[in-house]
Amino acid sequence: MLEINNLTVVAENKEILKDFTLKIKDGETHALMGSNGAGKSTICRAILKDANYQITKGNIIYKNKDLSTLTTTDISRLGIMMISQSPIAIEGVTNAEMLRMALSERTGKHIDIFQFSKEAKEICNKLAIPESFLHRDINSGMSGGERKKNELLHIWMLKPSFLILDEVDSGLDIDALKIVANSIKEYQQETNCAILLITHNPKLLEILKPDCVHILADKKIVKSGDSSLAKTIEKEGFKAIYEEYVIERNLTNE
Ligand SMILES: Nc1ncnc2c1ncn2[C@@H]1O[C@H](COP(=O)(O)OP(=O)(O)OP(=O)(O)O)[C@@H](O)[C@H]1O
Numbered sequence: 183m184l185e186i187n188n189l190t191v192v193a194e195n196k197e198i199l200k201d202f203t204l205k206i207k208d209g210e211t212h213a214l215m216g217s218n219g220a221g222k223s224t225i226c227r228a229i230l231k232d233a234n235y236q237i238t239k240g241n242i243i244y245k246n247k248d249l250s251t252l253t254t255t256d257i258s259r260l261g262i263m264m265i266s267q268s269p270i271a272i273e274g275v276t277n278a279e280m281l282r283m284a285l286s287e288r289t290g291k292h293i294d295i296f297q298f299s300k301e302a303k304e305i306c307n308k309l310a311i312p313e314s315f316l317h318r319d320i321n322s323g324m325s326g327g328e329r330k331k332n333e334l335l336h337i338w339m340l341k342p343s344f345l346i347l348d349e350v351d352s353g354l355d356i357d358a359l360k361i362v363a364n365s366i367k368e369y370q371q372e373t374n375c376a377i378l379l380i381t382h383n384p385k386l387l388e389i390l391k392p393d394c395v396h397i398l399a400d401k402k403i404v405k406s407g408d409s410s411l412a413k414t415i416e417k418e419g420f421k422a423i424y425e426e427y428v429i430e431r432n433l434t435n436e
């Protein structure tokens with residue numbers, strides 16, 4: 183279970199989130215939606231303790247640990263992984279080197295090269311990724327779509343228990359989107375991982391079927407509902423929801 187309690191997040195002296203509260207149980211998928219600049223990527227980065235974002239109030243708890251006491255590496259060891267809009271390339275480190283090192287870090291054990299190689303090749307075949315990807319520098323020289331598939335390889339090898347998908351659909355054509363989304367769904371069914379999903383893409387929402395949809399506006403979640411809320415947003419936009427929230431807030435303050 184991930185618990186975000188009354189979080190205030192500041193970047194460059196600007197308050198981006200205030201009183202942000204969200205709870206996600208194992209195996210659940212929660213979609214976070216909101217207009218551009220609402221703060222969706224900020225919450226993803228705050229969970230991973232990006233140094234550009236300061237948490238000035240509230241806390242984030244995962245597996246009964248307060249993340250404020252942990253480093254980004256420790257948070258990753260706990261099983262939280264993010265796939266961002268544009269995964270960065272890392273020159274000079276191959277996928278295989280990074281994955282073997284990360285697995286060894288996580289398990290505290292030496293990773294047998296033959297066993298690793300067998301498993302990695304099986305996953306490449308399952309994802310229809312060339313085995314040569316294993317020996318390429320991380321995301322280097324890869325197209326946008328290839329990078330996303332490469333990140334899928336990381337998911338299946340490192341087996342996170344909490345996945346943050348920040349606009350994972352961007353840059354994917356419709357076929358690639360279906361492959362990536364179905365693979366993530368299959369991974370979730372196999373491992374019961376939780377997912378925080380940031381997207382506006384109806385196809386991705388249809389495949390990943392969120393248990394809850396939350397609307398971020400005014401620095402916090404202003405409305406939550408089931409997957410039908412995403413359909414309402416598709417039809418009516420965020421403006422109507424925001425106006426409804428402002429009316430309710432003004433009535434409460436009167
Ligand atoms: N490091 C930073 N320094 C200063 N301001 C920032 C920083 N990161 C984000 N912001 C600002 O915080 C606000 C929220 O940004 P964020 O990237 O979280 O929005 P978003 O909801 O992910 O938007 P989009 O849908 O466009 O991806 C924006 O106004 C942005 O300019």
Ligand SMILES: [Mg+2]
Binds near residue numbers: 222223224
């Ligand atoms: Mg964003």
